Amino acid sequence: MTSDYEKLREYVFTLEIIDTHEHLPPFEKDRPKDVDVLAEYLRHVFSSDLVSAGLSDEGLALARDAKKPLMKRWKTVEPYWEVSRHTGYGRSLDVAVRELYGIDGINGKTIGKLNEAFLATFSGGHYDRVLKETSRIRCSMEDWQSACVARSGERVDGRYFRPVFRCDGFIAPESKTNLDALAKLTGVPIHSLDDLKHACEVYVDRNVREGAVAIKTGLAYVRPLRFEKVSEAEASEDFTKLFGDSNVVWERAGAWPLRKLQDHMVHFVCTLAQKRGLPMQVHTGLQEGNGNFIYHAEPSQLSNLFMEYRGVRFDVFHIGYPYQQTLSALAKNFPNVFIDFAWAHIISPEAAIRALVEYLDAVPVNKILGFGGDYAFIDGVAGHAWIARENVAKALAFKVKHGSFDLDRACELARMILHDNAAAVFKLDKTPRKKSR
Secondary structure, eight states, X not given: OOOHHHHHHHHHTTOXXXXXXXXXXXSGGGSOSSOOHHHHHTSSSHHXXXXXXXXXXXXXXXXXXXXXXXXXXXXXXXXXXXXXXXXXHHHHHHHHHHHHHOOOOOSTTTHHHHHXXXXXXXXXXXXXXXXXXXXXXXXXEEOOSOSSSOXXXXXXXXXXXXXXXXXXXXXXXXXXXXXXXXXXHHTOOOSSHHHHHXXXXXXXXXXXXXXXXXXXXXXXXXXXXXXOOOOHHHHHHHHHHTTSOTTOOOOTGGGGGGHHHHHHXXXXXXXXXXXXXXXXXXXXXXXXXXXXXXXXXXXXXXXXXXXXXXXXXXXXXXXXXXXXXXHHHHHHXXXXXXXXXXXXXXXXXXXXXXXXXXXXXXXXXXXXXXXXXXXXXXXXXXXXXXXXXXXXXXXXXHHXXXXXXXXXXXXXXXXXXXXXXXXXXXXXXXXXXXXXX
């Protein structure tokens, strides 16, 4: 007899889903060519687990050097890979190679065969295979642009992506050189705070015309997420410091002396988002890489923005992990706060399942966006999407088992979590993409 979980899982794997966050090359032709499978798979996230397990910086650099012999590099990382393969990051890669290449896991016996299959993907059609055929992703929100100064006019492949852009370069300029680059980007000479704000507005409107569906900020990587209300006079004082020495670029920690300028500009960007109906995606919780101040990214620090800019839909990333319960309270309290599972299903699959179970008790279900791949290379998306579907099915099956709702309702909720809620937040279309159970 087929269990409710098996029925639900089968249904969840038929759904077309929306992916709220990717860092993929915006066109398949832009994939880096000077890589093999080991260099590619260690570009992002899983490399952090290997370093955490003890891999040295030199060892990681060697592993990423596709000019060196593959097996020599594999032997360097193998001990750390083996103790990390059961993390969400490791499992995602094993699932990806199974689903895409029919290879049972990544190890010393399979790495050569896997590399041959991986290199063959450069003949074309791999985006379609991964994003459409394997992962059944309707579209992905694509955050390709630099966190500082993004290139003007950059497009994405509309078959797969909708563009998301950043204003962080306008919020946190680090030198007069940065201001000159922003002026060149926008065509607006920047000599004052008013000029900076005008250039930022020009940039926002250009991106909207080019089809952008949201603004993203990753400022939690460099500073705390508390953005105070700062007067123009105080922000202007900070702005003038950028003209003190055009050859000095602030270090990451050194950007803090300009915190009043940054705070003021964040509020300004929120006003632009509110007037233009743009959601704001905000990185919270764990930062990618090794070594950072996680408490800088604790999501309750954003509460003043949530309260002041009630017309902005705040898409709060990564379930705030490890502050997922805090985010639950925020989404429960604020109509404009949405919980986004981008990255979360592979940070800790079990934590993601438990969080979704709790969110379904605490938060209206339309506030939950169930999947964002958050990968810089294409194969990882397939593994992450598979784990996300499994996690959603497990969480909903748990709720059915304990009497929260029946199987038919669970299927409706799965469609909302994995498709309909994101379609509403990003104002895609009103047509639900679903199959009947």
